[in-house]
Amino acid sequence: MVVDCDKGRSQHSMEKLNLRPNSQLATVPEQGAIDYGIAVAKVATLAFPFLGPAVTLIDLLTAPARGRRMSDWCEEFRVRFNDMSQRVDGLTPEELTKNEAFISAFAQATQAALKTHQKEKLEALKNAVISVALGKEPDPNRHQQFLTLLDRFSETHLIVLRFLNDPESHLRKQGKTVPFIVQGIPKLLVNNLICDAMPSLRISSTEERTATSFQFIELILGDLVSARLVALERLNDTWAVPAFSSRPGGAPVQKMATHLGEDFLAFITASDPAKPKDS
Numbered sequence: 001m002v003v004d005c006d007k008g009r010s011q012h013s014m015e016k017l018n019l020r021p022n023s024q025l026a027t028v029p030e031q032g033a034i035d036y037g038i039a040v041a042k043v044a045t046l047a048f049p050f051l052g053p054a055v056t057l058i059d060l061l062t063a064p065a066r067g068r069r070m071s072d073w074c075e076e077f078r079v080r081f082n083d084m085s086q087r088v089d090g091l092t093p094e095e096l097t098k099n100e101a102f103i104s105a106f107a108q109a110t111q112a113a114l115k116t117h118q119k120e121k122l123e124a125l126k127n128a129v130i131s132v133a134l135g136k137e138p139d140p141n142r143h144q145q146f147l148t149l150l151d152r153f154s155e156t157h158l159i160v161l162r163f164l165n166d167p168e169s170h171l172r173k174q175g176k177t178v179p180f181i182v183q184g185i186p187k188l189l190v191n192n193l194i195c196d197a198m199p200s201l202r203i204s205s206t207e208e209r210t211a212t213s214f215q216f217i218e219l220i221l222g223d224l225v226s227a228r229l230v231a232l233e234r235l236n237d238t239w240a241v242p243a244f245s246s247r248p249g250g251a252p253v254q255k256m257a258t259h260l261g262e263d264f265l266a267f268i269t270a271s272d273p274a275k276p277k278d279s
Contacts, residue, residue: 066114073113076126077106081133088134096133101140105132105147112151120155124268131267146267149227156201158268160220163197164190164230165257165265170197179241182250187240190232191217193253229261 085091096102109125116122128147131137137146163170171178174197179188191214195201201213221239224230232239244251257265 069114069117070110073110073122073126077129080126080130084130084134091133099133101143102129102133104140105129105143108144108147109150112147115151118155120158121150121153123270124150124158127270128268130271134271136271137263137267142263142267146264149229149264150268153223154220156216157220157223159198160194160217161224161229161257161261162265163194164224165255165261167193167197167253167256171253178252180250180252181241181243182248183243187233187235188253189235190221190239190241190256193241224261228258229264230256231258232256 081091081096106129109129113122113125125147128143128150132143137143168178176197179193181188194217195213201217218238221230221232225232225239231242233242234240241253242256244254
């Protein structure tokens with residue numbers, strides 16, 4: 001399926017598109033720097049008469065990249081929808097043009113996508129739009145809120161949230177010991193648990209690497225707690241892993257994502273329709 005992002009084309013053009021799974025998929029043409037430069041220079045000079053030269057220069061430098069991002073974004077959807085149309089009954093260009101929730105989600109996700117280069121975040125935005133198209137999350141209000149969170153979050157937010165949703169599996173895959181959380185003994189800091197599982201988050205541009213990474217992860221955790229996506233235990237000015245069992249021996253570290261956090265992750269995780277339509 002082609003998702004038409006060219007403002008010069010009519011919205012009704014989508015209704016004329018035919019899905020031909022066996023045909024070769026053509027790439028979306030990309031405008032050159034000169035084309036963008038001429039258009040941007042004219043608009044910028046008119047819109048910003050006092051800042052014209054500076055604004056024009058910045059736009060001349062960034063316009064080709066913005067155009068490439070938009071082209072890649074639309075092409076990815078064309079390929080994905082073309083593939084899924086063979087597996088999902090009713091997933092056609094005609095039906096999607098009538099799906100107001102999909103159109104809204106696509107517009108919101110596109111704005112967020114043009115503002116980032118982070119691959120995991122871009123993938124999450126694409127998956128979110130596809131989730132709406134497939135009716136995976138029926139509540140339009142949650143679409144908007146989840147996409148707003150995606151726009152605000154960094155790639156690190158998503159990585160940390162996925163880890164906190166299943167820390168035990170993550171640690172076992174790395175061959176690391178899964179800590180037991182026992183009541184009545186010193187609390188295990190979530191920050192330390194994350195840094196042990198993902199040492200790369202300790203990297204800092206300053207000499208005080210540990211302190212800097214600690215503060216950065218604290219910022220990430222605060223955002224996730226504030227959004228009600230994870231449930232942690234407050235300990236002074238940081239966060240501790242909550243107790244998962246009242247038994248004397250305790251229990252291994254478990255899921256810290258809330259039900260809302262699980263729904264959010266499901267919304268931004270790839271959907272893979274299992275069976276082709278003619279199977």
